[in-house]
Structure formats: C-alpha cells, structure tokens
Amino acid sequence: MKLRLVFSLMILLFTEIISAQQATRLNSNWQFLKQDIGGIWEAVRPVKAGNPEDVPLWTNVSLPHCVNATDAVDPDVNYYQGPAWYRTQLTIQNPYTNGRTLLHFEGAGQKTDVYVYDKKVASHIGGYDEFTIDITDAVEAFKKIDTFQNQFKGKIPVSIRTDNSRDLELIPSDLSDFNLYGGIYRYLNLVYVPAVSIDKVFAFAETDKMGKTGKVNIRTRFYNPAKQTTTAVTVKLFDPKGKLVHEFTKNVTIANDGVVIGDINVTKPMLWSTDQPQLYSIEVTAGEYKQTEKIGFRHFEFVEKGPFMLNGKRLLLRGTHRHEDHAGVGGAMTEEQMRTEMIMMKEMGVNFIRLGHYQQSRIILNLCDSLGIVVWEEIPWCRGGLGGNVYKEQARRMLTNMIEQHYNHASVIIWGLGNENDWPGDFPEFDKEKIRTFMKELNDLSHKLDPSRKTAIRRCDFCKDIVDVYSPSIWAGWYRGIYTEYKQVSEEEMKKVKHFLHVEWGGDSHAGRHSENPDNGLRNIKTGGGADERAGDASLIGGAARASKDGDWSESYICNLIDWHLKEQETMPWLTGTAQWPFKDFSTPVRPDNPVPYMNQKGVVERDFTKKESYYVFQSYWTAQPMVHIYGHSWPVRWGNEGEEKMIKVYSNCDEAELFVNGKSMGIKKRNSQDFPAAGLRWNVVLNKGNIDVKVIAKKGKIIVEDAIRFRYQTEKWSKPAKLLIEKVKEENGIITLEAKLLDDKNVQCLDATNWIRFGLTGDGELIDNQGTSSGSNYVQMYNGRAVISLKTNNGKSAVSAKVVGMPTVFINL
Structure with a gap:
C-alpha cells in the first residue's frame, strides 16, 4: 500500500507539470452511430426532438470510446x-489573435475522416500514432453560413468517421493475434495555438557511462501557417526538484525542416534509472506559446553476447508486455485505468516493457518515464507478409511518427520494426528477400531519425542480422518442448546474434482453474526439438503433443512454468533480460475456442485487473518490499484421499517462512531461489476431509508479513457429471453473484470438470457479461466444475438460466 501511494504521488506531480499546455479534452457531449451514413448531411442536419423521421438513431457516448467495447469478446458474433460516426457541437473561443484551432487525436482506429459541418477537413490512416487536424479555416467558413449559424446557436458541428474495416494494405494485418479496434479510443483534445507555435520539441539528453557529465541538444519544429520568418526562443532547464539549471534566449530563423536551438551542458546530472527515475523539465517558449517536455539523463549499452548495462551497471531487464485492452471498454482505457495497470506492473517488480504491437498512448510513455520502466516500442508491421507501396508508405510514416512523438522519453531504448514478419498469409507472394530489403530500409530510417536508440524485431530469423537486437521465438513448456529446456535453448539462440533479448514467453491459464497434478498432460511431449512457436501451434486441435493443446490450462501449471523460468534467469549472467507475454489477458479474433472465447489468456492478471496466482510468483522474485502469498486463493476446493500428503506452496521474497495448518505449525523453511518449486517454501501436509485453514508468517529482516486462506478438502470420488446446480453466493450494491456447479449422480462435485456452460437472463436485471474474464462471460469453460457470473438487479426481478449440454437447464429466480 505504501508503494502504491508513493507511485501515485509521483504520477500526480508529473501530471500536474505536463498539464500546463493549453488543451481541453473533449470527453463529453458526443453522439455515436455504429454504421455508415448515406452522406455527411445525415450527421449535421439539425435534429428536432421527438421527430420519428430522424433516422438513423444515434446514442450518447463519452470519449474515449471504442466501437468494439463488448463485441470483441461476444462468443456468438464476429x-x-x-x-x-461520432458527432458533437463545439464552442470555439480561440484567445489568440489570428490563432489556430486544432483537434489533436491521441489515437483513433483505424482510418479517420474529420468534418466541420459538411466540409471534409482531413483524413488520417493508422490506428496508433497521434495526429492533429487544423479546423481554423473550416470553422471560419461555417460561421459565414447565416442560414445554419442560428440553428446551431453559435456552436460548430463536428463529425468524425472512423473505420476499422478489413484492408490488406493496412497494417497491422487482420491475421494478428489481437483486435484492430475502431473508434476514438484515445483522448481527443481541442487545442488553441497562436499564429506561430511549436509543433515539436526534440530534446536529446545524453551522458557518459558513469554519469559525470550531461548534455541536452534542443531542436524545434514550428507550426507556421502564417509564414513568419523569425522568432525569439527562450529555453529553460529545471532539475528533478524544480530548480532552474540553465536559461538562454536566442533569435532563430524558422525553417520548414526544423531549427537547431542549441546545447545545454550539465555537470553531474541526476541520472534516470529504474530505481530512481529522475526527470528534468525543459521549457521552450516562442512568442505566446510555451511547451514543456520531460527528459532524463541515462546511458545504456547492450554488451555483445552479454548483459544489458544502465549507467555503467548491469540491469537484468525484468519485463512484460501490454496491449491497449480492458474489460467493458475494449481499447478505450481511461487515464485512471492506465495508471492502475502500470502501477500494478511496477508493484510486480517490472522494470522493462515491450509495448505490443503498436505505438501506444502518450500516457503510458509518461508513466514509464515516471515509474522507471524501460521501453521497447514498435510499429504495427505484424504478420501477413509485405504489401505494396501504400502498405510500405504507411509503415514508414508510422515509424517516423512513433520516433518523433516519443523521442524525448527517457524510458525508451528500443524502436521495434516488426513482429512475426515471417508469418505469411495476406498476399499471394511471400518473398523473404523483399521483406529483408524493406526491413533494412526501416532500420536505416530509424537510425537516421534517432541514432541513440537500438532497433529490434521479434521472430523473423531471416532478418535477425539486420537489426541491433533480436528476439527469437522461445516458448519452452507451452507451444514446444518442456519448460526445463528454457535455459539451454536460450543460450543456443543467444550465440546466434550479437544482442539477444528474449521477449514473449509464458502460457495460457484459465483463471480459477487449479490442478493437483498439473504436469500430467505433458508426458507425451517431445523434447530436444527446440522451443519455438510454429504455424498451427495456437490451435487446440491437431499436431504434435504440446502443453498449449494437451495441458490443463490451470493456474497451477503456469505458476510452475514461470517459477522455473525465473529461477533460471538468476543463473544466466549473460542474459540481457526477458519479457513475459503479456501482463493482462486481452481479446483476439483468432482464438474463438479458448476457455474464455476470443481471449488470449496468457496474462498474469485478468482483463479486469483481477490478479491470477502467477502475479505473486513474479513478485516473489522481482520485488524488494516484503511479500508473502499462499498459492490457491481462488481454489476453494482441493481433493484427494483421506490422510494424503498434499503440497502447500508459498511465494515470498522473505528469508524464511513458517506455515500453520489448522493452527499447528508445519515448521520453518528458508528461501532458496534455486530450490524448485516455490524457492523451497513448500510443505507436504497430511490433509483430512473438511475445512482447512492455512496461515503463513514470513520474515525479512525485522519485517513480518502474513497471509491466510481457507479451502475445503474433498475426499469423495466423483463419476461423470450428471446435474447442474446454481445458487446465489453474494449480493452487494445491487450486484448479485451466482455460482454454478457440476455434480455427479450422487451429488458429489466434479472437481475436474471442464464442460462449457451458457448463462442466460430474462427480467429486469442485466448480466455482466462480454467482459472477457472467467467470471464475466455468458459462455465459458468451467474451472474445477464451477463457473461464476454476476448481474445487475436494476431493483427488479429476474430469472437466470444455466445450461450445460447433455443436462437439464436449471433456473434461479432473483
């Protein structure tokens, strides 16, 4: 809790500093239409209240908003x-004489057209880079239309069309393992600027390896539709405590390709690191316009066939991944949700993140800067092969925009040029040499735009010699082989390239599903054949035996897999680092048959931030603040024979822990990271039928932390499922939670049952479904013979049904 508070205060301070620029978020007073219209007139004609001829029908929404907020995980539709379409009416009051009025999009997908009244002002292609539309002239033209000016009562009608239709010449490919969302799913800002303003500030902060000296090079690009030739520029540099370090003013000639403002030398700069992310502020003022940027002094190095160095010291990159995706909102995450997610990562011990597979929100990059998380960010050239000139030009533009828009972020060390570019499918031609040629072009472009950062790709072996850093596909214990092969395979792959960084590893787990014997399904898996992912490996049918198909998808198995990887990483002195895939479960159109349909379930938290057990495995290896967690908080019933020994695992970063079962001490264990599983913090305990209370007390120095759980131990054996039971287990604040259970013909709960269950509702209530979570789906695979669903009562009466194929449907009246 203290850690969360510290980070929250850091971010609050950071937000206050960057919010000084004159921009207003346009969050409210929007109407939305999930279809096309016959023409722009249907969006802008004055609406008469209660007129039945006003069709199509628009709904009220707020921004950010995703077209696919719920249908991305609807089990029954594509x-x-x-x-x-989105429409609103804006009050425009630009305070500057001859000023410009801009709409600044932080991201919208995937193609965007902007209209002022009936005039199309501009278009943008690309769902992830920022773009700005100048609506000044269109607003002035509309004001001259007397007929309609009075009908809109002085406001300016603005309509925006987004389109995420399938398009082979659009990147990313629709073959990608994530949704290409539609909508204005990032913040949209109304911005006023004077006649001449700063378009971008490029502030390159560098330091020597030991951080004794620092220098900032400042360049600017002006927005200058007035064609002014000169302006005075004032630059101020503030240290992380807000103290003015340096200030100067100079007159510059405005050039279209930007202006070099000058250098600032800093003696013994406070360094940016993952433990102490010290951020300087640079303030650039030109005339009436002022822009403030955050920068950080740091020196990084990838040692050839060796570790990663930050400020002259080895830093093992302990990473994860992020998709822009969340329960109930799709891609339209709020700033508060983003902040929550990134703090959860930092509290898990993350110091590195790969932003997959596209440029992400500026809010995320700001959070990485302030929290101390090193970043690999990439363009969405993902799968499908290589398209034509339109396709290539979009990739060039996206790379340029990503680098320019996130150039100043101290956290960024790698620009990613592509992902799985060896994955054919969109085009009749798949030419490796043409892909290599274009990859070389992007690599050169990246180094030209930013010589200070590295380039990287993941999983395209025939291009691995082009980029600075390479990550092969290694999925030991999931798509190929067993997890104990991880270290050997990694070392073999490391020797093939100069700079090796392993991103994407882990596996799926169905939240709430646990196993007494999680490795049993792996006995037929072949070893020694590598650990890469191959075409068809994500399928749940066909092909060779593999954990992804033949395993039980339990949290128990994934905890073992992660535990093994993390303990091995501590014994690999040459390792730069890794990034587990991904932090949070996310939706995908290519996995309709997963236990939660259309969900990639490899996250260590669910799509709604609910932590899985694996979150705590990472904490036990990666964090310093004392923690302890007994495995099985979401495992209410364990099973076995009367008097059978069962392993109880504890994940902790403490030196020692003592376990108590039903009040009796089971002894003290010392933590040893190489003692698998659970770093030696495991007890074999004799269990008897009934409720079992487990408590652990762990010590780290003088600090004591505790955890406790209760579960029921079932000794009755069950046969095949024969009946379904549904009951209310909780009611709070108008939300009722129901649990369905599968029983055999003797009413014994079937604890290994994985049947599919379908929930339905009639009445006043509303199911909380299409969330993409194990407890927020109306069609879901059961976990240990049970499934949970919740509903809003809406202060009325409802009947909820539960259906499993081959059994009578059951109902509960509420």
Missing part, C-alpha cells in the same frame, strides 16, 4: 469491422 466483432464489428466497419465505419462508425
């Missing part, structure tokens, strides 16, 4: 890919 998610919508097509045009959608």
Whole structure:
C-alpha cells in the first residue's frame, strides 16, 4: 500500500507539470452511430426532438470510446469491422489573435475522416500514432453560413468517421493475434495555438557511462501557417526538484525542416534509472506559446553476447508486455485505468516493457518515464507478409511518427520494426528477400531519425542480422518442448546474434482453474526439438503433443512454468533480460475456442485487473518490499484421499517462512531461489476431509508479513457429471453473484470438470457479461466444475438460466 501511494504521488506531480499546455479534452457531449451514413448531411442536419423521421438513431457516448467495447469478446458474433460516426457541437473561443484551432487525436482506429459541418477537413490512416487536424479555416467558413449559424446557436458541428474495416494494405494485418479496434479510443483534445507555435520539441539528453557529465541538444519544429520568418526562443532547464539549471534566449530563423536551438551542458546530472527515475523539465517558449517536455539523463549499452548495462551497471531487464485492452471498454482505457495497470506492473517488480504491437498512448510513455520502466516500442508491421507501396508508405510514416512523438522519453531504448514478419498469409507472394530489403530500409530510417536508440524485431530469423537486437521465438513448456529446456535453448539462440533479448514467453491459464497434478498432460511431449512457436501451434486441435493443446490450462501449471523460468534467469549472467507475454489477458479474433472465447489468456492478471496466482510468483522474485502469498486463493476446493500428503506452496521474497495448518505449525523453511518449486517454501501436509485453514508468517529482516486462506478438502470420488446446480453466493450494491456447479449422480462435485456452460437472463436485471474474464462471460469453460457470473438487479426481478449440454437447464429466480 505504501508503494502504491508513493507511485501515485509521483504520477500526480508529473501530471500536474505536463498539464500546463493549453488543451481541453473533449470527453463529453458526443453522439455515436455504429454504421455508415448515406452522406455527411445525415450527421449535421439539425435534429428536432421527438421527430420519428430522424433516422438513423444515434446514442450518447463519452470519449474515449471504442466501437468494439463488448463485441470483441461476444462468443456468438464476429466483432464489428466497419465505419462508425461520432458527432458533437463545439464552442470555439480561440484567445489568440489570428490563432489556430486544432483537434489533436491521441489515437483513433483505424482510418479517420474529420468534418466541420459538411466540409471534409482531413483524413488520417493508422490506428496508433497521434495526429492533429487544423479546423481554423473550416470553422471560419461555417460561421459565414447565416442560414445554419442560428440553428446551431453559435456552436460548430463536428463529425468524425472512423473505420476499422478489413484492408490488406493496412497494417497491422487482420491475421494478428489481437483486435484492430475502431473508434476514438484515445483522448481527443481541442487545442488553441497562436499564429506561430511549436509543433515539436526534440530534446536529446545524453551522458557518459558513469554519469559525470550531461548534455541536452534542443531542436524545434514550428507550426507556421502564417509564414513568419523569425522568432525569439527562450529555453529553460529545471532539475528533478524544480530548480532552474540553465536559461538562454536566442533569435532563430524558422525553417520548414526544423531549427537547431542549441546545447545545454550539465555537470553531474541526476541520472534516470529504474530505481530512481529522475526527470528534468525543459521549457521552450516562442512568442505566446510555451511547451514543456520531460527528459532524463541515462546511458545504456547492450554488451555483445552479454548483459544489458544502465549507467555503467548491469540491469537484468525484468519485463512484460501490454496491449491497449480492458474489460467493458475494449481499447478505450481511461487515464485512471492506465495508471492502475502500470502501477500494478511496477508493484510486480517490472522494470522493462515491450509495448505490443503498436505505438501506444502518450500516457503510458509518461508513466514509464515516471515509474522507471524501460521501453521497447514498435510499429504495427505484424504478420501477413509485405504489401505494396501504400502498405510500405504507411509503415514508414508510422515509424517516423512513433520516433518523433516519443523521442524525448527517457524510458525508451528500443524502436521495434516488426513482429512475426515471417508469418505469411495476406498476399499471394511471400518473398523473404523483399521483406529483408524493406526491413533494412526501416532500420536505416530509424537510425537516421534517432541514432541513440537500438532497433529490434521479434521472430523473423531471416532478418535477425539486420537489426541491433533480436528476439527469437522461445516458448519452452507451452507451444514446444518442456519448460526445463528454457535455459539451454536460450543460450543456443543467444550465440546466434550479437544482442539477444528474449521477449514473449509464458502460457495460457484459465483463471480459477487449479490442478493437483498439473504436469500430467505433458508426458507425451517431445523434447530436444527446440522451443519455438510454429504455424498451427495456437490451435487446440491437431499436431504434435504440446502443453498449449494437451495441458490443463490451470493456474497451477503456469505458476510452475514461470517459477522455473525465473529461477533460471538468476543463473544466466549473460542474459540481457526477458519479457513475459503479456501482463493482462486481452481479446483476439483468432482464438474463438479458448476457455474464455476470443481471449488470449496468457496474462498474469485478468482483463479486469483481477490478479491470477502467477502475479505473486513474479513478485516473489522481482520485488524488494516484503511479500508473502499462499498459492490457491481462488481454489476453494482441493481433493484427494483421506490422510494424503498434499503440497502447500508459498511465494515470498522473505528469508524464511513458517506455515500453520489448522493452527499447528508445519515448521520453518528458508528461501532458496534455486530450490524448485516455490524457492523451497513448500510443505507436504497430511490433509483430512473438511475445512482447512492455512496461515503463513514470513520474515525479512525485522519485517513480518502474513497471509491466510481457507479451502475445503474433498475426499469423495466423483463419476461423470450428471446435474447442474446454481445458487446465489453474494449480493452487494445491487450486484448479485451466482455460482454454478457440476455434480455427479450422487451429488458429489466434479472437481475436474471442464464442460462449457451458457448463462442466460430474462427480467429486469442485466448480466455482466462480454467482459472477457472467467467470471464475466455468458459462455465459458468451467474451472474445477464451477463457473461464476454476476448481474445487475436494476431493483427488479429476474430469472437466470444455466445450461450445460447433455443436462437439464436449471433456473434461479432473483
């Protein structure tokens, strides 16, 4: 809790500093239409209240908003890919004489057209880079239309069309393992600037390896539709405590390709690191316009066939991944949700993140800067092969925009040029040499735009010699082989390239599913054949034996897999680091048959931030603040024979822990990271039928932390499922939670049952479904013979049904 508070205060301070620029978020007073219209007139004609002829029908929404907020995980439909419309009426009051009025999009997908009244002002292609539309002239033209000016009562009608239709010449490919969302799913800002303003500030902060000296090079690009030739520029540099370090003013000639403002030398700069992310502020003022940027002094190095160095010291990159995706909102995450997610990562011990597979929100990059998380960010050239000139130009533009828009972030060390570019499918031609040629072009472009950062790709072996850093596909214990092969395979792959960084590892787990024997399904898996992912490996049918198909998808298995990887990483002195895939479960159109349909379930937290057990495995290896967690908080019933020994595991970063079962001490264990599983913090305990209370007390120095759980131990054996039971287990604040259980013909709970269950509702209530979580889906695979669903009562009466194929449907009246 203290750690969370510290980070929250850091971010609050950071947000206050960057919010000084004159911009207003346009969050409210929007209407939305999930279809196309016959023409722009249907969006802008004055609406008369209660007129039944006003069709189509628009709904009120707020921004950010995702077209696919729920249908991306609807088990019964394909998610919508097509045009959608947003409209509003703006009050424009630009305070500057001859000023410009801009709409600044932080991201919208995937193609965007902007209209002022009936005039199309501009278009943008690309769902992830920022773009700005100048609406000044269109607003002035509209004000001259007397007929309609009075009908809109002085406001300016703005309509925006987004379109995420399938398009082979658009990147990323629709073959990608994530949804290409539609909508204005990042913040949209109304910005006023004077006649001449700063478009971008490029502030390159560098330091020597030991951080004794620092220098900042400042360049600017002006937005200058007034064609002014000169302006005075004032630059101020503030240290992390807000103290003015340096200030100067100079007159510059405005050039279209930007202006070099000058250098600032800093003696013994406070360094940016993952433990102490010290951030300087640079303030650039030109005329009436002022822009403030955050920068950080740090020196990093990838040692050839060796570790990663930050500020002259080895830093093992302990990483994860992020998709822009969340329960109930799709891609339209709020700033508060983003902040929560990144703090959860930092509290798990993350110091590195790969932002997959596209440029992400500026809010995320700001959080990485302030929290101390090193970043690999990449363009969405993902799967599908290589398209034509339109395709290539989009990739060039996206790379340029990503680098320019996130150039100043101290956290960024790698620009990613692609992902799985060896994955054919979109085009009749798949030419490796043409892909290599274009990859070389992007690599050169990246180094030209930013010589200070490295380039990287993941999983395209025939291009691995082009980029600075390479990550092969290694999925030991999931798509190929067993997890004990991880270290050997990694070392073999490391020797093939100069700079090796392993991103994407782990496996799926169905939250709430646990196993007494999680490795049993792996006996037929072949070893020694590598650990890469191959075409078809993600399928749940066909092909060779593999954990992804033949395993039980339990949290128990994934905890073992992660535990093994983390203990091995501590014995690999040459390792730069790794990034587990991904932090949070996310939706995908290519996995309809997963236990939660259309969900990639490899996250250590669910799509709604609910932590899985594996979150605590990472904490036990990666964090310093004392923690302890007994495995099985979401495992209410364990099973076995009367008097059988069962392993109880504890994940902790403490030196020692003592376990108590039903009040009796089971002894003290010392932590040893190489003593698998659970770093030696495991007890074999004789269990008897009934409720079992487990408590652990762990010590780290003088600090004591505790954890406790209760579960029921079932000794009755069950046969095949014969009946379904549904009951209310909780009611709070108008939300009722129901649990369904599968029983055999003797009413014994079937604890290994994985049947599919379908929930339905009639009445006043509303199921909380299409969330993409194990407890927020109306069609889901059961976990240990049970499944949970919740509903809003809406202060009325409802009947909820539960259906499993081959059994009578059951109902509960509420």
